[in-house]
Amino acid sequence: VQQTRKILIPPIVDTPMPLFSKIYVDTIYLLASGSFKMVIQGCCSLAHYPEFHVLHWETTAILGEWIYQDIICHWGRLQKIITNNSSAVIKVATYLAKKYHIHHIRISGYNSCSNGIMEQPHFDIHQAMFNTANGVQSKWHSTIYAVFWAERIMVQKCMGCSPYYAATGTHLLLLLDIMESTYLQPPPDSILSTTNLIAHHAIALQK
16 A cells, blocks of 8 residues: 655754864765875865865775874864765774774764765865866876865855855965965956866965
8 A cells, every 4th residue: 555645854954063073074086196096075064164185095094093183183072974984984983982082973874965065065176176287187186285275265155254264263365375466366257167266266376
């Protein structure tokens, strides 16, 4: 017997958590570049501030050390990790509990329908790295730091400010903006997509 009555489940607004208390972790697999094959990215659910690490290979120990050094020691207590069900990431909680006696971190599975916060940024970062490297896919490792920094300082439409400002409360001013006059770059000829805007900022940083 098939049920014909439909049940309406109202959308639930996720309660915001403090800075870097909840992060979305995913791995970008790329062509080999300077012996690197992938990038692990963690994005704060509150400020959309991305942390990343380039990898030769993906192991629980490497990911555990990255989360401990770059996120826990840098931003404070991490409570929840949402991942794409990567086996290495899922085992991170056990690794941190065994080595550093950190037992409070929860790891949840990734749902692309409800947790799509990482999908579009991953695509933009992926394309911006190649655009900044003039389309040479084997050189993405030389542009990735400028690309992620451009992502951090670019104003987000959903927040009205940059992730850097949301995380630190200050507007960024680099010395190279003054010394190299990167602020005098010619304006774009047309409306830029998010990917091209990130690449535009990254190229300015590389100058």
